[in-house]
Amino acid sequence: MGVTLQAQAFDPGALSNAFLERGAGAGAAVTFTGLVRSSPDDPITTMTLEHYPALARRQLENLRRDAMARFALLDAEIIHRFGTLRPGEPIVQVMTLAPHRQTAFDGANFIMDTLKTTAPFWKKEQRPGGESWVDARSSDDDAKARWD
Amino acid sequence: MKILYFAWLRERLGRDFDVVSPPTSVTTIADLIDWLSGEDEGFALATTNRALIHAAIDDELVDHATPLGGATTVALFPPMTGG
Numbered sequence: 001m002g003v004t005l006q007a008q009a010f011d012p013g014a015l016s017n018a019f020l021e022r023g024a025g026a027g028a029a030v031t032f033t034g035l036v037r038s039s040p041d042d043p044i045t046t047m048t049l050e051h052y053p054a055l056a057r058r059q060l061e062n063l064r065r066d067a068m069a070r071f072a073l074l075d076a077e078i079i080h081r082f083g084t085l086r087p088g089e090p091i092v093q094v095m096t097l098a099p100h101r102q103t104a105f106d107g108a109n110f111i112m113d114t115l116k117t118t119a120p121f122w123k124k125e126q127r128p129g130g131e132s133w134v135d136a137r138s139s140d141d142d143a144k145a146r147w148d
Numbered sequence: 149m150k151i152l153y154f155a156w157l158r159e160r161l162g163r164d165f166d167v168v169s170p171p172t173s174v175t176t177i178a179d180l181i182d183w184l185s186g187e188d189e190g191f192a193l194a195t196t197n198r199a200l201i202h203a204a205i206d207d208e209l210v211d212h213a214t215p216l217g218g219a220t221t222v223a224l225f226p227p228m229t230g231g
Binding site: 034049050051052054055056058059080091092112115116117118119120121122123124133134135136 | 152154155156204207208209223225226227228229230231
């Protein structure tokens with residue numbers, strides 16, 4: 001629990017329900033689920049997520065700990081997949097539990113904004129015509145910077 | 149010292165890792181990238197834009213000025229695109 005890295009697909013609702021069951025005493029829970037995006041104009045067939053296992057675990061555990069302290073969360077959980085995924089499949093799920101809604105939202109937002117540029121995962125998209133690495137976006141750096 | 153490569157850096161180099169023994173004058177990540185570039189033209193080409201090369205020492209994120217210390221494993225990789 002806490003941080004899970006896995007190749008297998010997960011059931012977002014089941015994870016959320018299990019998390020909520022541990023939430024006695026909390027007033028708010030937030031669940032964010034990130035999905036494999038595929039634009040109708042330029043659809044992908046699959047996405048491959050490469051990762052650096054030891055550093056990914058360390059970064060996500062540190063991030064969870066930082067978020068728990070900064071927003072006084074009662075609990076937080078991060079699940080991130082690697083390997084080959086299909087369009088629409090969940091990639092990542094972040095769940096937070098707090099006394100009130102604002103810190104639950106902020107904690108989940110902080111985790112996602114920071115995770116995008118500091119956890120060692122790399123996306124590669126496959127299309128019928130070939131495959132390409134997804135470029136890092138400056139908007140992701142901006143999103144992280146707003147928490148500095 | 150083992151050097152791990154990930155994502156497009158790994159693909160451009162055509163290998164997952166190198167095992168190297170840099171000279172004592174190589175003391176930081178920046179020095180290491182310079183030295184590897186001098187040793188291998190393919191590495192130099194793949195790392196021309198240094199701003200795109202991120203680094204870790206023994207599974208901890210560092211910047212280019214960080215001393216190598218007694219590092220056993222260095223990782224070099226492009227900007228991260230998770231989530």
